Amino acid sequence: MPTPARRAAALRDLLNRYAHEYYVLDAPSVPDAEYDRLFQELQALEAAHPELSTPDSPTQRVIGKVLAGFAVVRHVVPMLSIRTETDTEASGAATFDARVRRELALTEADPPVEYDAELKFDGLAINLRYEQGLLVQAATRGDGERGEDVTQNIRTIGQIPLRLHGIEAPVLEVRGEVYMRRDRFEAMNERQRELIAKGAKNEKTFVNPRNAAAGAVRQLDPAMAAKRPLSFYAYGLGDVQGWEIPETQSGLLDALAAAGLPVNGDRAVVAGADGLIAFHQRIGAKRDALPFDIDGVVYKVNARALQQRLGYVSREPRWAVAHKYPAQEQMTVVRDIGVQVGRTGKLTPVAKLEPVFVGGTTVSNATLHNEDETRRKDVRIGDTVIVRRAGDVIPEVVGVVLDKRPAKVGEPFDLYKQLDGKCPICASAIVREEGEVDWRCSGGLFCPAQRKQAILHYAQRRALDIEGLGDKLVDQLVDTGVIRTLPELYKLGVAKLHELERVGEKSAANLLANLEKSKQTTLARFLYGLGIRHIGETTAKDLARHYGSLDRLMDAGIEQLLEVDDVGPIVAESIRTFFDQPHNREVVEQLRAAGVHWEEHAGTPPTVALPFAGKTFVLTGTLPNLTRDEAQERIEAAGGKVSGSVSKKTAYVVAGAEAGSKLEKAQTLGVTVLDEAGLRKLLDGV
Ligand code: 5U1
Numbered sequence: 107m108p109t110p111a112r113r114a115a116a117l118r119d120l121l122n123r124y125a126h127e128y129y130v131l132d133a134p135s136v137p138d139a140e141y142d143r144l145f146q147e148l149q150a151l152e153a154a155h156p157e158l159s160t161p162d163s164p165t166q167r168v169i170g171k172v173l174a175g176f177a178v179v180r181h182v183v184p185m186l187s188i189r190t191e192t193d194t195e196a197s198g199a200a201t202f203d204a205r206v207r208r209e210l211a212l213t214e215a216d217p218p219v220e221y222d223a224e225l226k227f228d229g230l231a232i233n234l235r236y237e238q239g240l241l242v243q244a245a246t247r248g249d250g251e252r253g254e255d256v257t258q259n260i261r262t263i264g265q266i267p268l269r270l271h272g273i274e275a276p277v278l279e280v281r282g283e284v285y286m287r288r289d290r291f292e293a294m295n296e297r298q299r300e301l302i303a304k305g306a307k308n309e310k311t312f313v314n315p316r317n318a319a320a321g322a323v324r325q326l327d328p329a330m331a332a333k334r335p336l337s338f339y340a341y342g343l344g345d346v347q348g349w350e351i352p353e354t355q356s357g358l359l360d361a362l363a364a365a366g367l368p369v370n371g372d373r374a375v376v377a378g379a380d381g382l383i384a385f386h387q388r389i390g391a392k393r394d395a396l397p398f399d400i401d402g403v404v405y406k407v408n409a410r411a412l413q414q415r416l417g418y419v420s421r422e423p424r425w426a427v428a429h430k431y432p433a434q435e436q437m438t439v440v441r442d443i444g445v446q447v448g449r450t451g452k453l454t455p456v457a458k459l460e461p462v463f464v465g466g467t468t469v470s471n472a473t474l475h476n477e478d479e480t481r482r483k484d485v486r487i488g489d490t491v492i493v494r495r496a497g498d499v500i501p502e503v504v505g506v507v508l509d510k511r512p513a514k515v516g517e518p519f520d521l522y523k524q525l526d527g528k529c530p531i532c533a534s535a536i537v538r539e540e541g542e543v544d545w546r547c548s549g550g551l552f553c554p555a556q557r558k559q560a561i562l563h564y565a566q567r568r569a570l571d572i573e574g575l576g577d578k579l580v581d582q583l584v585d586t587g588v589i590r591t592l593p594e595l596y597k598l599g600v601a602k603l604h605e606l607e608r609v610g611e612k613s614a615a616n617l618l619a620n621l622e623k624s625k626q627t628t629l630a631r632f633l634y635g636l637g638i639r640h641i642g643e644t645t646a647k648d649l650a651r652h653y654g655s656l657d658r659l660m661d662a663g664i665e666q667l668l669e670v671d672d673v674g675p676i677v678a679e680s681i682r683t684f685f686d687q688p689h690n691r692e693v694v695e696q697l698r699a700a701g702v703h704w705e706e707h708a709g710t711p712p713t714v715a716l717p718f719a720g721k722t723f724v725l726t727g728t729l730p731n732l733t734r735d736e737a738q739e740r741i742e743a744a745g746g747k748v749s750g751s752v753s754k755k756t757a758y759v760v761a762g763a764e765a766g767s768k769l770e771k772a773q774t775l776g777v778t779v780l781d782e783a784g785l786r787k788l789l790d791g792v
Contacts, residue, residue: 110151114158117148121164122269122366129265130368161240162269167261172327176254179245182345185233185281186250188404189422191429199382202405202427209416209424218378220408222355223385224341225372226428228399229285230320232260233344239274241266246323250421256323259331260284265338267366279344280367284323286315287397290335294318299482311482313492313505314435315399337398340367354408372396375408386429393431394497402430434496436469437507438462440489443474443519447531447555451547451639455480455521457491457503465495472501476543480519487516521545531555534687539676550637551592552689558584560637564592568643569635570624570702574617582606593696596621625701629656632704636694638684640677644747648672649681654709656694660685671720672747716745717791721757723748724772727765729782737782740789752777760785 108116124141128134134141145164152159159165191198206219233253235243244260245253260266263284270278286294291312301309312318322334340362343351352358356375363369376385382405389403407413407425416424442458455474462469472493474480483505485491490510495501522536522545529536534549547553551560561580565572572595583589588602598621603614627635633656634646641649652670653659659681667678684690723741725734725748732740737760738748752759752771759772759779772779780788 110155111158114148114151114155114163117144117151118160118163121145121148122162122267125164125264126267126271126366130366161242164268166268167264171258172329173258175326176256176324179233179243179248179253179255181233181245181248181251181253183279184250184421185231185247185253185344186418186421186423188426188428189424190402191427194430194432196383196386198429199386199405200379202429203379203382206407206416206425210412218381219412220354221376221378221382222359222406222408223374223376223382224359224404224406225339225370225389225396225400226402226404226430227283227285227339227370228316228401229283230316230323232256232282232284232323232338234260234266234280234282234340235345236270236273236278236280237276239270239278241268254324258328259323259325262328262332263336263338265368270365270367273349273365275347275349277345277347278349279346280340280362281342281344282338282340282367284319284336284338285398286319286322286334286336288315288399289397290337291315291318294333294335311505313507314494338368339370341369341404351410353410355406355410355413356408382429390431394499399434400431401433402428404428432464432466434465435492435494435504436462436464437490437510438469438493440485440487440491440503442487443480443485443516443524444471445521445525445530447529447547447553449556449559451529451550451553451556453521453525453529453536453545453547455519457485457493459491459493462493464493464501465497467495469493469495469501472503474503474519477519477521477538477545478543480521484518486511486518488512489515529553529555532689534689535683537683539679546639548639548683548687549689550639550684551693552687554590557590560592561589561595563637564595564635565624566635569631570627571620571631572617572624573620574613575620579606579609579617582609591696592693593700596625596697596700596702625703627702627704629654629704629706632656632697632702633659636684636690638680640680644742644749645672645677647742651710654707656706658709660691660694718744718746721746722755724750724752724756724759724768725762726759726768727762729760729762729785732782732785737785741785744789758785758788 121141121144124134124136148163149165152163152165191202193201203219210219212219231247233245233247234241241261243255244257245255247253261268295311298309298311302311312321318334319336322331322336325331341359343358352361356373359369359373372389374385376382386403393400405427407416413423413425418424439460440457441460444456444458446454446456448454455477457472457474459470459472474485483503485503485506490507491503492505492507493501494504525536527536528534529547529549532547532549532553532555534547534553536545537548538545547556550556558580561575561584562577564570565575583606586606588606589595598618600614600618603609603617628650630647630650633641633649634643648671649659653662664678664682667673667681668675718741723746725737729737741748749756752768752775754775756772756777759768759777761769761779761781769779
């Protein structure tokens with residue numbers, strides 16, 4: 107039996123190793139439950155033998171007392187700032203290299219200078235003081251001379267070792283950046299929003315990870331700080347006593363990593379301006395894919411001997427520079443809030459901004475996503491906001507700077523009120539269904555904003571099947587004003603088509619023939635082609651089967667519509683809203699007048715049982731003889747339905763060659779699986 111002291115020491119070492127694997131290396135070697143078990147054992151040992159508790163014990167990451175304020179820490183070695191190169195082009199790197207060479211009195215004949223290139227994290231600089239290898243103090247940069255003692259909060263960051271591995275120097279101060287990963291920031295803000303929605307008074311959301319990290323580090327209540335998911339990267343040194351500093355910056359980072367500190371892996375030792383430029387470009391290309399924000403890269407002359415020769419100027423080292431990327435966030439003022447109608451009828455509130463240069467371009471519009479987001483962020487006309495444009499993502503308003511809110515500011519955003527309930531493009535009614543975040547224009551066929559989408563939907567194979575009417579042609583037809591409404595498709599003539607670019611004689615003739623052919627269709631295809639929200643192919647078939655006549659369907663009330671198989675309140679409401687708009691009825695009449703027709707029948711109430719009625723099939727893999735469409739048609743002709751996903755309600759899964767996860771799911775759920783022969787047998791029995 108080991109003595110309690112030995113066991114406590116072993117547990118400490120083990121737990122510290124596991125914490126390093128988990129937080130720093132991102133490669134845990136034991137399950138969380140094992141860590142928890144050992145942690146509890148150590149806690150119990152320390153409770154029974156308080157003299158065994160040491161400052162580096164993982165139990166000492168405990169949350170301390172709420173402070174009245176932070177004690178001031180005087181930095182033994184001032185925390186310097188770094189010179190910033192604002193020329194975000196490659197020339198910025200070349201300028202730095204040229205300056206270094208000049209100051210080192212190098213000539214063209216001398217070899218390139220070796221640099222260590224690193225990321226410039228967008229967080230908060232921190233000084234960690236280790237004495238005899240133990241973390242004794244953590245302080246913010248403050249004014250560089252004096253910072254604040256934030257040890258309690260920093261100790262709650264699992265990534266920061268409480269004891270260094272293999273370094274027991276009297277003093278080793280490690281400098282680096284506390285930051286918050288973007289995914290953790292989003293999740294934290296989501297939790298904050300939930301708390302606010304539940305009425306929590308003292309909670310707020312944060313505009314960006316940097317502010318969230320800075321706020322957490324400077325939290326007087328360590329319990330609050332511990333809830334904020336912070337991370338850390340080490341990049342330099344402060345006061346050092348009794349430790350031999352490696353001769354290069356890259357060697358220093360290796361040594362810090364070996365001591366258990368998190369050091370970012372996106373670093374490189376490069377030669378001369380070309381090496382710096384290549385690094386700047388490589389990181390620039392992956393910037394948006396990094397899990398945290400950076401605002402640039404840092405170049406440091408690698409050799410400490412050269413750093414010492416270069417020295418400092420006005421509190422900045424001459425041997426280092428931060429080479430920026432275009433800022434992804436900027437502040438600006440909201441001039442107005444407009445509403446944009448998308449191709450699908452979605453209404454998106456958009457902030458009209460004082461133009462601002464962000465993410466490499468001038469931005470004057472930024473999305474507010476939807477009404478709920480706009481209200482949640484409480485964006486109003488006159489507000490100063492933070493705008494973000496990262497990569498190719500549409501610029502967005504990330505938050506309001508409430509301190510800058512003017513006395514005279516707009517009302518809280520109300521989309522319905524602002525639009526008076528009408529689409530800003532076509533004046534059709536706007537609708538927002540229960541459980542949906544978006545308002546939509548209900549004028550699908552009629553709304554110019556949705557024209558291209560409506561035509562493409564109408565022409566697709568499963569609808570009116572007009573071959574040759576693709577994206578590019580529809581763009582041209584609409585953009586040149588040749589087609590303004592769907593029925594005008596049937597007025598197209600050779601002459602009009604010839605006016606368009608890239609439409610030859612043969613393709614014009616083919617298109618006209620296909621248009622003519624499309625006139626003879628089925629009610630189900632026509633209904634699907636109208637693009638009524640929530641009316642997919644299957645529902646269109648159900649409706650066609652049930653009513654047999656378009657007029658009967660158009661006149662059906664909600665109650666009657668609910669009698670149709672699988673038509674629920676949302677679908678019924680959507681059908682009614684559509685046919686209640688006079689202009690939609692007009693479009694339907696114009697299409698019929700143009701010659702679009704189908705066979706009608708007296709209708710089939712759902713009670714007339716078809717053999718497969720009420721049965722849902724899922725098709726997966728390739729069948730030997732039947733195409734997927736043929737199999738679907740046969741199943742539907744027998745009254746069955748074909749769905750894309752397997753659930754407990756699925757009656758049969760028909761599986762062919764290379765069936766994948768759907769087959770597995772069917773087997774897990776115990777759903778009957780058929781091959782093509784099995785399906786045919788069922789159909790023959792019909
Ligand atoms: N990676 C890194 N970031 N960063 C920021 N290194 C680094 N060095 C800095 C700063 C402010 O300053 C020293 C060069 C003094």
